[in-house]
Amino acid sequence: MAVASAGQLNLKEAPAWGSRSINCFEKLEQIGEGTYGQVYMAREIQTGEVVALKKIRMDNEREGFPITAIREIKILKKLKHDNVIKLKEIVTSPGPENDEQGISDGNKYNGSIYMVFEYMDHDLTGLSDRPGMRFSIPQIKCYMRQLLTGLHYCHINQVLHRDIKGSNLLIDNNGILKLADFGLARSFCSDQNQSLTNRVITLWYRPPELLLGSTVYGPAVDMWSVGCIFAELLNGKPILPGKSETEQLNKIYELCGSPDESNWPGVSKLKFWPTLKPQRPMRRRVKEFFKNFDKHALDLLEKMLTLDPSQRISAKDALDAEYFWTDPVPCAPSSLPTYEASHEFQTKKKRQQQRQQQEELAKRQKISHPQQHVRLPPTQTGPGHIPLRPGPNQPMPNPQPPVPVGPNHHYAAPRGPGGGQNRHPQGVRPLHAGQGAGYNTNRGYGGPPQQAGGYAAHGMGNQGPRGGAYGVRGAGYPQAGSYGGAAGGRGPNVGGGSRGQPFGWEQ
Numbered sequence: 001m002a003v004a005s006a007g008q009l010n011l012k013e014a015p016a017w018g019s020r021s022i023n024c025f026e027k028l029e030q031i032g033e034g035t036y037g038q039v040y041m042a043r044e045i046q047t048g049e050v051v052a053l054k055k056i057r058m059d060n061e062r063e064g065f066p067i068t069a070i071r072e073i074k075i076l077k078k079l080k081h082d083n084v085i086k087l088k089e090i091v092t093s094p095g096p097e098n099d100e101q102g103i104s105d106g107n108k109y110n111g112s113i114y115m116v117f118e119y120m121d122h123d124l125t126g127l128s129d130r131p132g133m134r135f136s137i138p139q140i141k142c143y144m145r146q147l148l149t150g151l152h153y154c155h156i157n158q159v160l161h162r163d164i165k166g167s168n169l170l171i172d173n174n175g176i177l178k179l180a181d182f183g184l185a186r187s188f189c190s191d192q193n194q195s196l197t198n199r200v201i202t203l204w205y206r207p208p209e210l211l212l213g214s215t216v217y218g219p220a221v222d223m224w225s226v227g228c229i230f231a232e233l234l235n236g237k238p239i240l241p242g243k244s245e246t247e248q249l250n251k252i253y254e255l256c257g258s259p260d261e262s263n264w265p266g267v268s269k270l271k272f273w274p275t276l277k278p279q280r281p282m283r284r285r286v287k288e289f290f291k292n293f294d295k296h297a298l299d300l301l302e303k304m305l306t307l308d309p310s311q312r313i314s315a316k317d318a319l320d321a322e323y324f325w326t327d328p329v330p331c332a333p334s335s336l337p338t339y340e341a342s343h344e345f346q347t348k349k350k351r352q353q354q355r356q357q358q359e360e361l362a363k364r365q366k367i368s369h370p371q372q373h374v375r376l377p378p379t380q381t382g383p384g385h386i387p388l389r390p391g392p393n394q395p396m397p398n399p400q401p402p403v404p405v406g407p408n409h410h411y412a413a414p415r416g417p418g419g420g421q422n423r424h425p426q427g428v429r430p431l432h433a434g435q436g437a438g439y440n441t442n443r444g445y446g447g448p449p450q451q452a453g454g455y456a457a458h459g460m461g462n463q464g465p466r467g468g469a470y471g472v473r474g475a476g477y478p479q480a481g482s483y484g485g486a487a488g489g490r491g492p493n494v495g496g497g498s499r500g501q502p503f504g505w506e507q
């Protein structure tokens with residue numbers, strides 16, 4: 001697997017704009033709806049190849065072509081890795097287009113522009129939300145390792161993703177996971193304290209340094225999000241589903257303890273410290289909240305959810321963590337089961353329809369408790385396998401739900417070496433407001449409601465640094481147990497990346 005050396009990217013080179021028309025493709029169905037525009041599954045007429053078309057929304061753009069799209073194209077043209085989505089080409093439509101209802105897309109620039117991507121069968125959120133879906137521990141390890149491998153590649157190529165969340169992690173039916181949606185990504189210089197906006201990353205996955213107003217930062221911001229995804233996979237639902245930035249920080253304090261100058265030197269100098277600092281000292285309770293996670297999973301999680309970004313584990317070091325090297329080791333992607341296509345947009349739509357039907361039924365029956373959406377924790381068996389009977393390590397109900405994630409939440413029980421459990425939600429996207437903060441890492445790399453607070457919500461081979469082979473599947477693990485929490489959908493993109501705005505000034 002290609003791991004590019006630092007400096008390999010030339011982000012200044014203009015992307016090669018496609019000369020082909022959208023008419024070379026036949027749209028099959030809509031699979032995504034983002035701040036950016038719609039995403040369609042489509043077929044290339046000549047070759048029959050199935051692709052994903054992402055339409056670049058122009059209607060909000062007072063300043064011409066959106067800078068986020070320019071960044072995404074430039075960055076994706078240069079990133080070439082099995083765990084990063086491949087941008088195949090750009091195509092244009094000759095004139096204004098109509099949607100399925102025949103309504104004009106309102107594009108004052110007449111033509112539309114589409115990014116053509118390789119098609120991926122699922123996103124992690126859509127896959128997780130499939131009814132009855134449960135991941136196995138080797139499967140979670142497999143996804144986590146691919147996520148870290150792709151992110152490590154981005155970081156050594158001086159690209160920050162800045163919107164890691166389940167719906168931006170695409171998975172195909174060969175078990176390959178790819179990082180997607182580079183609309184908020186930025187190139188960064190590890191040796192310069194460039195100021196970047198702190199209004200990035202979907203709220204639930206946003207690290208404390210950004211919430212506290214830091215504008216000089218680096219790869220550690222993505223590693224916080226990875227920690228949230230990891231815990232969510234093991235936990236069965238999002239771990240920090242804040243509804244506002246203040247609530248988000250409070251949830252972080254409750255879980256990770258209160259930051260202070262002793263555990264995070266410099267924290268009290270951050271812009272929003274005076275208003276958003278913890279109201280009382282709180283102790284770190286990660287181990288307590290997730291006591292059913294196995295030891296190696298917890299060790300790694302602790303290092304990802306480290307408050308001080310300069311002490312947070314890097315993607316490279318995470319790949320070396322014992323977690324990935326103890327049984328059950330990550331399974332090979334090709335050994336994972338295949339699933340019917342599942343994208344967040346579709347699973348959400350299906351859920352909405354189901355809810356409506358249930359509400360109607362309840363109205364008719366004068367009962368008002370429509371069923372909540374439930375996510376299941378991981379199994380302890382092989383990938384994708386649903387045991388018929390719970391095993392001895394069935395997850396125990398948490399006596400006191402640690403993180404305010406929802407009613408009836410049960411955590412999966414610890415299992416043998418290396419186990420975890422999982423599942424998750426989503427968040428909101430920040431608007432780029434403005435600048436960035438410092439990032440002081442000692443490390444090698446240069447080191448969610450959906451909108452809140454005025455933001456627009458809106459290979460494998462995958463070997464880690466140790467290069468080991470995939471191996472053992474975790475056969476014979478006991479089932480992780482039932483998971484009762486309501487998944488609560490994907491959270492607010494509160495303050496996530498600012499996509500729907502004029503962007504020229506955003507960092």
Ligand SMILES: Nc1ncnc2c1ncn2[C@@H]1O[C@H](COP(=O)(O)OP(=O)(O)OP(=O)(O)O)[C@@H](O)[C@H]1O
Pocket residue numbers: 031032033034035036037039052054085117118119120121122123126167168170180181182183343344345429458
């Ligand atoms: N290459 C692809 N293959 C299959 N599905 C895709 C692909 N790219 C995107 N999608 C689907 O479309 C959704 C939205 O895509 P993307 O995140 O790139 O758009 P966006 O406008 O930036 O959305 P958001 O504002 O939610 O981040 C994804 O979550 C995924 O379900």
